[in-house]
Amino acid sequence: MMDEGTELSMSIAHIVQRLKGSHLHSQIERQAKDCLHRPEIKLESLKEDVRSFLKTSGWEKKLQNAIYRELHIQLPPSHPTAPLEHLKEPLAYMRKAQASWEKRILKSLNSMSTELGVPLARKRPGAEQKELTNKWNEMGTDEPGLQTLPRVFGPCSHLRVLISLRNPNHDSCEDVSARSHWGLIQVPLNVRDIPQLRQAHAELNLSSGQLGIDDLAHVHPGIYRKQKDSLVMEQDSAAAQQYSRRGCPTGLRADLWALILNSTNQLQDMMHYEQLRAGVIQHNLLVDNLIYKDVKLTASNDDYYFVFEDFLYQVLLCFSRDTAVLEHFKYNSATPPKSYLHGKVGDEEYAVVYPPNGVIPFHGFSMYVAPLCFLYNEPSKLYSVFREMYIRYFFRLHSISSSFSGIVSLCLQFERLLQTHLPQLFYHLRQIGAQPLRIAFKWMVRAFSGYLSTDQLLLLWDRILGYDSLEVVAVLAAAVFAFRAENLMEVTSLASAEAVLADLSTLKVIPLIQIFLFATAI
Amino acid sequence: MNEVSSRQPVACAAKPPVYLQIGESKAEPVQSGVCVVDVPLPCGKPVSVEEITFQNHYTAYVTVRLLRRPSGQDGPTKWVTALRDLPLMDNPHTERGSQDYHCIHRTQMLVEADHVVSVRLILRQPSSAWLTFSLEEIKIFPHMEPEPQKEVSDWLSDLILVDQLPDVEGLPDPHTVSSSLQQMWALTEVMQTNQTTASIGRFDVDGCYDINLLSLT
Numbered sequence: 200m201m202d203e204g205t206e207l208s209m210s211i212a213h214i215v216q217r218l219k220g221s222h223l224h225s226q227i228e229r230q231a232k233d234c235l236h237r238p239e240i241k242l243e244s245l246k247e248d249v250r251s252f253l254k255t256s257g258w259e260k261k262l263q264n265a266i267y268r269e270l271h272i273q274l275p276p277s278h279p280t281a282p283l284e285h286l287k288e289p290l291a292y293m294r295k296a297q298a299s300w301e302k303r304i305l306k307s308l309n310s311m312s313t314e315l316g317v318p319l320a321r322k323r324p325g326a327e328q329k330e331l332t333n334k335w336n337e338m339g340t341d342e343p344g345l346q347t348l349p350r351v352f353g354p355c356s357h358l359r360v361l362i363s364l365r366n367p368n369h370d371s372c373e374d375v376s377a378r379s380h381w382g383l384i385q386v387p388l389n390v391r392d393i394p395q396l397r398q399a400h401a402e403l404n405l406s407s408g409q410l411g412i413d414d415l416a417h418v419h420p421g422i423y424r425k426q427k428d429s430l431v432m433e434q435d436s437a438a439a440q441q442y443s444r445r446g447c448p449t450g451l452r453a454d455l456w457a458l459i460l461n462s463t464n465q466l467q468d469m470m471h472y473e474q475l476r477a478g479v480i481q482h483n484l485l486v487d488n489l490i491y492k493d494v495k496l497t498a499s500n501d502d503y504y505f506v507f508e509d510f511l512y513q514v515l516l517c518f519s520r521d522t523a524v525l526e527h528f529k530y531n532s533a534t535p536p537k538s539y540l541h542g543k544v545g546d547e548e549y550a551v552v553y554p555p556n557g558v559i560p561f562h563g564f565s566m567y568v569a570p571l572c573f574l575y576n577e578p579s580k581l582y583s584v585f586r587e588m589y590i591r592y593f594f595r596l597h598s599i600s601s602s603f604s605g606i607v608s609l610c611l612q613f614e615r616l617l618q619t620h621l622p623q624l625f626y627h628l629r630q631i632g633a634q635p636l637r638i639a640f641k642w643m644v645r646a647f648s649g650y651l652s653t654d655q656l657l658l659l660w661d662r663i664l665g666y667d668s669l670e671v672v673a674v675l676a677a678a679v680f681a682f683r684a685e686n687l688m689e690v691t692s693l694a695s696a697e698a699v700l701a702d703l704s705t706l707k708v709i710p711l712i713q714i715f716l717f718a719t720a721i
Numbered sequence: 722m723n724e725v726s727s728r729q730p731v732a733c734a735a736k737p738p739v740y741l742q743i744g745e746s747k748a749e750p751v752q753s754g755v756c757v758v759d760v761p762l763p764c765g766k767p768v769s770v771e772e773i774t775f776q777n778h779y780t781a782y783v784t785v786r787l788l789r790r791p792s793g794q795d796g797p798t799k800w801v802t803a804l805r806d807l808p809l810m811d812n813p814h815t816e817r818g819s820q821d822y823h824c825i826h827r828t829q830m831l832v833e834a835d836h837v838v839s840v841r842l843i844l845r846q847p848s849s850a851w852l853t854f855s856l857e858e859i860k861i862f863p864h865m866e867p868e869p870q871k872e873v874s875d876w877l878s879d880l881i882l883v884d885q886l887p888d889v890e891g892l893p894d895p896h897t898v899s900s901s902l903q904q905m906w907a908l909t910e911v912m913q914t915n916q917t918t919a920s921i922g923r924f925d926v927d928g929c930y931d932i933n934l935l936s937l938t
Contacts (some may be wrong), residue, residue: 278822280774289820302937311936320930327874334810366816368779369854387850389815474922482930522924553932601816 206276214269214346222467223265227258257434264436268461271591271667274530288600292366293607295601297532300360304559305536306350312485319538319553321483328480335476339499339508353562357597358383358640361607364599381629382614390603390612392619396674397716400666402444405717409709410446410633430473436461444665445710446658455576459664460587471523472579476513478520478555486554490515492563503653507572511565514582518589523554527590532600533557558594563641566648567593570656592669595639596644604669610636611642612670614675620719624684631699633696639676642703646672650703659708675708678715730860731768735760738844738855756780756844760859762837769864770834774824779854780844781813782806785825787832788839798838803830806845813848829863834864 218224231249234240234256240248253259274286282521288294312319322330338523362383365371371385393401403409439458447455457463479487494511498504504511518524528535533568535557543549568585595605602608615626628635642650646669647659662671677701680687686699742753742802762768767790785804804825810818827834840861846854924930 278774278824280824281822287819287821290816291820305935305937310935311938318931319934320932322931324928368852370850387815389812389817469924478924482925491936520924522922537936538934540926540929540937541931541933544933549926551924551926551932551933553931 210273210276213273214266215398217269218262218265219642221265221441222288222465223261227253227262229595230256230258241434257630260598264434264458264461271544272527272575274554283529287528287530290366290601293364293599293601294532296360296364300374300532300599301533301536307352308485308536317485317488319485322523323481323483328482331480335480335513337509338512345487350413354641354644357561357606358637358645360599361610364607365626370486375387377554379708381618381625382611383634384607384611384614386607386611388608389603390608390615391603391670392615393716393719393721396670398664399668400444400671400716402665403709403713403716406712407445409541409713410448410678416492436645440665440667442665443661447661449654449657452657453662456574456664457580457584460584460591462484462580462583464577464583468583472517473581475517475520475582479516482520484519484554485598486560487516489560490519490565493560493562497563497649498569501569501649504566504569504572504649507569510572510578510581511568514568514585515560515565517582519554519556519558519560521556521586522552524558524586524590525552527594528557531594531598532602532605533598558589563645563649566645570648570653570660572655573657591667592663593646595669596646608675609669610640612673613639613676614642616674616715620677620715621681624680624687628696631691631693631696633690633693635680637693638697638700639680642679643672643676647675647703647708652704655708656705662712674715675712678711679703679706681715681719683709728771728862728865730774730862731762733760733762733861735859752849753777754845754849755849756846756855758842758844758856758859760840760861762839762843762861764838767836767838768861770827770837770840770861771864772824772826772862773840773859774862775856775859776819777809777818778857779810779819779845779851780856781810781854782808782845782847783856784842784843784845785830786841787830787834787837788841790838791836800841801832803832803834805831813846814850820845849883 200224234249234252237252240252248260253262277286284294288297308319311317331338347441362385364384364386366386369385369387371379390429435459439455443455443459490512494508494515498511501506523536535552536554536559537554538551539546540549540551567589568581571581571585571588575584592604595602596609597606599607614625614636625635646663647656651659659671659675663669683699687696690696690699736759738756738758741753741757743751743753767901770787773785784802784806785802786800787803788798788800790798805824809821809823842859844854844856
C-alpha cells in the first residue's frame with residue numbers, strides 16, 4: 200500500500216506525460232504565446248496574468264475536461280512490483296480463461312480464412328479502391344452473398360465460457376441449498392446489493408425528478424432549461440456527467456454526451472477519420488466481412504436502425520483500422536491478436552496487430568453503434584463518440600474480467616438481485632429449466648440495444664454515462680423480470696418464459712429501475 | 722524512487738506455512754482459518770526492516786510480529802506485534818483483493834522494526850469459501866542508511882583549494898560560458914522529456930499488410 204501522496208504524484212506525472220504533445224497542449228501553448236500582446240498581461244505578474252487569461256477564455260476548462268477524461272481511463276493505483284498482466288486483470292484464473300477463449304476465436308478466424316481461401320488482409324487493387332471511394336456513402340447497396348460469408352461468433356459461446364468459469368481455490372458445494380447460489384455464474388465476485396446500489400445511485404430515488412418520467416407529465420420545463428443553459432455555457436465534463444444521472448433532454452443529449460466523453464470534432468479529429476477511411480480503401484480485411492454480415496443480420500433487420508446501415512459501415516470499418524484503440528488494452532483483460540508479414544514469421548520487426556485495432560467483431564457488435572446514429576449525423580463525430588464509449592464501457596461486455604462493470608460481474612449481480620428479492624420466481628424458473636441468465640444475457644451483452652425502444656435505450660445510456668458504470672444494465676434486467684414476475688410464475692418451459700420476455704419495446708426503463716431499487720422491501 | 726529498483730531484499734526463506742487446526746484427534750482436523758508463516762532472517766546480523774512486500778493468495782487479514790534482539794549479540798529476544806489484523810480483502814467471502822500485491826512499510830508498524838531477527842506473519846481467513854490461503858513472494862527489504870556525505874565533500878573541497886585562476890584575457894567570461902552551457906543542457910533535457918506519446922496511427926509496415934495466419938502463442 201503506497202501512501203496517498205506518492206499515489207497522487209504518480210497519477211499526476213502519468214497524466215501530464217499523456218497530455219504532453221497532444222493537440223490540446225500545443226493549442227494552449229499557442230494561446231499563451233498569442234495572449235502576450237494583450238494589454239492586461241503585465242510583465243511583473245506574467246504567470247498569474249497568463250493563467251487568468253487561459254481561465255477566462257475557457258482553455259483551463261478544456262484542460263480540466265481532458266484531465267477528467269484521462270482519469271476515466273487511468274489504471275487504478277498499483278504496487279510497483281505488480282506485473283502488467285496483473286493490472287489488466289488481477290485474478291489469475293480469469294486471465295487464463297480470457298486467454299484460452301481468445302485462442303479459440305483466433306483458431307476459428309484462421310480456419311475461416313483457410314477454408315474460404317480468403318486472406319486475413321489484402322491490399323485492394325487500384326480499380327477496386329476507386330470503386331469503393333465512389334461508393335463510400337452507399338456501401339449498404341452492395342450485397343455480397345450472405346451464404347459465402349463466414350460464421351460470426353455469437354453470445355451463445357460467450358455465455359458458455361462464462362458459465363464454465365471456476366476459481367480453482369473456491370470450495371463450491373454443488374448441492375442446491377439456501378446458502379448456495381442458484382444461478383449459472385459460479386465465481387464469487389464482489390457485486391453490490393440493493394442497499395449499496397441505492398447509495399451509489401441516489402439521484403435515481405423516487406423523490407428526484409427524472410427525465411424519462413417527469414418530462415412526460417408536462418412538468419414545468421423551467422427547471423431543466425436553467426440548468427442546461429448554464430451547463431452548455433460552462434462546457435464542464437464533470438458537471439455534464441453529474442447532470443446526466445437524471446437524464447438528458449433530447450435536444451441536448453448529443454452535446455452533453457460529447458462533453459462527458461470529451462469527444463471533440465475539430466480538424467485533427469476529422470483528419471484522423473479521413474486517415475482511417477484511407478486505411479479502409481487501401482486494404483480489405485477478413486473482419487470487414489464479419490462486419491458486413493453482422494450489420495445485415497442485426498441492424499438492417501431492425502425497424503429503428505435499418506436506415507443507418509451506411510453509417511454503420513462507415514463507422515465500423517474505420518473502427519477496425521484505428522490503432523488508437525490499442526491503448527485500451529492496458530486496462531482490458533484481453534490482448535490484441537498478433538500476426539507477422541508473409542515470410543517474416545517470428546521476426547518482431549514485422550509483427551503487426553490484426554485487425555489494426557485489436558478487436559474482432561462478433562454477432563451484435565454493430566448494435567453498440569446503431570443507437571448513436573440518432574444523435575450524430577456527421578460520420579467523424581459519430582465515430583469519435585462511439586470510439587470513446589467503446590474504450591470506456593462496451594469493451595467490458597465481451598471480455599472476461601473481475602471488473603465491477605465487466606460482463607461476469609453484471610451477470611452475477613443480475614442473478615444475485617433476483618435470488619435475493621424474487622426467490623420464488625428464481626426457484627420456479629430454475630425448476631422448469633429456464634435459468635434467468637439464459638434469457639437476460641443477450642440483453643446485457645448489448646446493453647439492451649435492439650431490445651428497448653430507442654428513446655428508452657438512450658435514457659438508459661444516459662445513466663451509464665452519468666454513473667460511469669454498467670451496473671444499471673444488470674439492475675434493469677432484474678427489474679424487467681420483477682415487472683413480468685406474475686406471468687413468468689405461470690410458464691412451464693424455457694420457450695414460454697422467453698415468449699413472455701420477447702418484447703421489451705413497450706417498457707419504460709426509468710420507472711422500472713426506480714421501483715426495483717427504491718421500492719423493493721429489504 | 723531509484724532506490725526502489727536498486728535495493729535488494731534480505732536473503733531469507735520463508736518456512737512452510739503452518740495451518741493451525743482445531744480438534745483433538747489427528748484423524749479429523751478442522752481448519753481454523755489461521756496460518757502462521759515464519760520468516761527467519763539470516764542469523765548473525767539483526768536487520769532493520771524497511772518494507773515487507775508480498776502477493777496475497779486469498780488471505781483476509783494479516784498480523785505481523787517481529788522477534789527483536791535489542792541488546793546486541795546473545796542478548797534476550799522478545800516478540801512484539803508490529804501490525805494487527807491488516808485487512809487484505811474487502812470481504813473475506815469474495816474475490817476483491819484476493820491476489821493483489823501489497824507492501825507494509827516500517828512507518829505503518831506500531832513498533833520500531835530494528836534489530837529484527839525473525840518475522841512472523843499470522844494469516845487469517847475466516848471464510849470457508851476457499852480451499853487454501855497463503856502469502857506468496859514474501860520479500861523483506863532492509864532499511865538502508867543514507868551514505869554519509871562528509872567524506873565526498875572533503876574530497877571535493879581538497880580539489881577546490883587549488884584555485885589559482887589562469888590568465889583569461891581575450892577569453893569569454895567563464896561564468897557566462899558556464900551559464901549558457903547550463904541553458905543548453907536544460908534545453909536538451911526539456912526536449913527529451915517533451916517527446917509525445919501520440920502514435921502515428923499506421924498499422925502497416927512500410928505500406929505492406931499482407932499477413933500470415935494469426936499467431937496463437
